[in-house]
C-alpha cells in the first residue's frame with residue numbers, strides 16, 4: 001500500500017464514456033446545465049474525491065473551466081478538475097481562470113493539462129503549429145507559467161493597512177519574468193494566490209508533461225514505475241466501467257449501445273460486470289495506485305450503481321474515504337501543502 | 349402595480365463590481381473581501397432581489413503600476429470575469445452576467461467559445477463588454493506582445509467582433525458547424541463553432557470606450573453602451589450624440605441602450621446624504637491617494653509634499669504621462685496640466701487633497717440625496733429618456749447595494765419608473781433588445797455560405 005489516500009475520480013463529460021449513450025439527444029439536451037448540475041451532485045453524493053471535465057478545442061462542448069466553476073457553488077467537498085488546453089492557448093489566461101475556479105470552490109480545483117498539438121487547433125488560435133515532440137516542451141512552459149503566477153502573490157500580500165493607506169504590500173507581489181522558447185510572460189498574476197497556493201496539476205503520463213499526478217492507462221509494472229520516476233508525486237489509473245444496472249448485466253448494456261455506436265478502446269482498462277467485482281478490482285488497485293479515474297459508460301446509470309453499491313462498500317472496507325467538507329483538493333488526494341517559491345526568507 | 353396608472357418610461361439598474369480602483373472603500377469594518385466568492389454571491393443575489401438587469405465584472409490584464417512600481421494604494425487583484433460569472437450563474441437565475449473582455453489579448457475563437465459557454469450555462473444571460481486596451485505593457489503577459497498600434501484598436505476590435513459573431517452563427521438549424529476563416533493581418537484564424545446558440549441567440553454586446561472611434565464602433569456593433577456620463581445634462585448630450593450615430597449606422601435609435609456607470613450616496617434625508625458623501629470621499633481619496641493622483645502627471649514621487657498644503661511648485665519631470673499603466677490617463681501634456689491645476693488650486697485656495705476631491709473624485713459625478721430626492725431625479729431621467737439605466741458602482745462591497753435595493757428601488761417602483769418583475773429569462777429580454785444584428789435577416793442561415801462539417 002502507498003502512504004497516500006486512495007482517490008476515486010469520475011469523468012463527467014457529456015452523458016458518459018460510451019458514444020452510443022448520446023444517441024437521440026440534441027445538442028441542447030446534451031449540453032444542458034441541469035444535466036451538468038445533476039452529474040456533479042451525484043458524484044459528490046456518491047463520495048467521489050473529484051470530478052473531471054474533458055475538453056478539447058476541436059470538440060463540441062461547454063468550456064471545461066466554466067463547467068468546473070459552475071459546479072463549485074453546487075458542491076462542497078468534491079474536487080473539480082477541468083482539462084485546459086496548453087499548447088496554443090494563452091498561459092496567462094489559463095492560469096488566472098484556474099485560480100478563479102480555486103477561489104470559487106474554496107480550494108477544490110485542479111488542472112488536467114491538455115497537450116494536443118493538432119494543427120487544426122493551431123489555426124483556430126492563429127498560431128504556428130508545433131510538432132508533437134515540441135508540444136511537450138510548450139505545455140511544460142505553460143505549466144511553469146501557471147505555477148509562477150499562482151505564487152506571484154504571497155499569501156499575505158493583501159495587507160489593508162489603514163494607517164499607511166496601503167492595500168497591498170508590494171514587496172510580496174512578484175514579477176515572474178518567464179522567458180520560454182515560444183513565449184514570455186511578465187506577471188504578476190491579476191488575481192491573488194489561490195486558496196491552495198498551487199492547484200494540483202494532472203497530466204497524461206504519455207504526454208511527457210510532468211504534473212503532480214500522472215494519469216496512466218496501464219497497470220503494467222513498467223508503466224507505473226516510469227510514471228513514478230518521472231517526478232509525479234502520485235499515479236492514477238484510467239478505468240472505463242459499465243456495471244450491471246436495473247436487472248441488465250453490464251455486458252448486455254454495452255452490447256446494446258455498441259449496436260448504436262461502437263465503444264472504441266482508448267487504451268484504457270475497462271471493467272464490465274457487477275458491483276462486487278469492481279469493489280474487488282479497486283481494492284486490488286489501491287495497493288498499486290494512488291487513485292483511479294473512472295469513465296462510466298452511461299453517467300445516469302453507472303453513477304447510480306457506483307454511489308449505491310461500489311463506493312459505500314469501499315468505504316466500509318477502509319479502501320476509500322470520501323472527501324471532507326472544508327478540505328482542499330490537495331489534502332483530499334494526499335499532496336503536501338504547497339510552498340511559495342517567492343516567499344521571502346524573512347517571512348518563511 | 350396598478351394597471352390604471354399611465355405607463356411611464358422606465359430605467360433599469362446594473363451593478364458594476366469594480367474591484368481594482370480607488371473608489372472601492374477597503375478600510376472599513378464592513379469592507380469585505382475582494383476575492384472571496386461570498387462577496388460576489390452576496391452582491392449578485394442582492395442585485396437579483398432588486399430586479400437588476402445585469403451584474404458586471406471589469407478586467408485588467410496587467411497589475412497596475414505607479415511610478416514604475418506596483419500600485420499599492422487601491423484594491424488590486426480580482427477573479428477572471430467569465431470564470432467567476434460561470435460560478436455565479438449557478439446561484440442566480442435571472443440576472444444578466446456581463447464580462448469585460450479585451451479584444452486585443454483574447455484569441456477570437458477561444459473568446460467566442462467561452463462567451464457562448466457562459467451563455468448556455470446561464471440560460472441566455474451572458475454579455476460581453478468589449479474593451480480595447482492595446483498597449484505593449486499589457487502585451488508583456490501575452491504571446492503576441494504589443495502587436496497592435498493604438499490607432500488600430502477599434503479596427504481590430506470590430507474585426508474580432510465580426511469573427512466572434514460568425515462563430516456564434518456557424519451552427520445551422522441541423523446543428524452542423526460551418527467553417528469560419530478570417531485574416532487579421534498580424535495573424536489569421538480558421539475553425540468551427542463548437543456550440544449551438546442559447547435562448548437569447550447571442551450574448552449581448554456592451555461597449556465601454558469614449559473616443560469618437562469608440563462611439564462609432566458602439567453605434568455600428570454594440571447593443572449596450574457602458575458610458576462615463578451619468579449627470580443629467582452630460583448624459584442627455586451623450587444620448588443625443590449616440591442616438592444620432594446609431595441612426596447614421598442604419599439602426600433604429602433605440603437599438604443601442606445607454607447605461608452610465610454611476611455612484612449613488614443615499615440616506616434618509618438630503619443633509620445626511622451630503623454628510624455621508626463627504627465621508628465616502630475622504631475614505632476614497634486618502635492623503636496617499638491624493639498625492640498619487642498628482643504623481644501620475646508629475647511623473648515623480650511627491651512624498652515630500654504635504655497633502656494638506658498647496659500643489660507642488662516643481663514642474664513635472666516627464667513631458668507626457670507615460671503609456672497607460674492601468675491608471676486611466678493617456679498621454680496628457682503634463683506641464684500644461686500641472687499649470688492649469690496649480691492655477692485653479694491657487695484661485696480657489698485648495699490644498700492638494702481638496703483639489704483632488706474636486707477634480708479626481710468620483711463624487712463630483714455622484715448622485716447624492718435622500719431616497720425620495722434621488723427617485724424623483726431618476727424619474728426625470730426616465731421621462732426624458734436620458735439613459736436606459738445605470739450601472740451602479742457601489743463604494744462598499746458586499747453591502748453597497750443594500751439601501752439601493754431595499755429603499756430606492758421601491759421608491760422608483762412607486763413612481764412607475766422601474767420594473768416590478770423580470771420581463772423574461774434572458775438578458776436580451778430584460779433589456780428589451782431586438783434579435784442580434786446578424787440574426788435579423790436572410791443572412792442568418794450560414795448553410796448557404798460555407799461547407800459544413802460534423803464535429804468530432
Ligand SMILES: Cc1cc2nc3c(=O)[nH]c(=O)nc-3n(C[C@H](O)[C@H](O)[C@H](O)COP(=O)(O)O)c2cc1C
Nearest residue numbers: 406407448479480481556557558559562574575576
Ligand atoms: C465606463 C468605462 C469602463 C471601462 N472598463 C474597462 C475595464 O474594465 N477594462 C478595460 O480594459 N478597459 C475598460 N475601459 C476602457 C475602454 O474600454 C477603452 O479600452 C478605453 O477607454 C480606450 O478606448 P477609447 O479611446 O475609445 O476611450 C472602460 C471605459 C469606460 C468608459
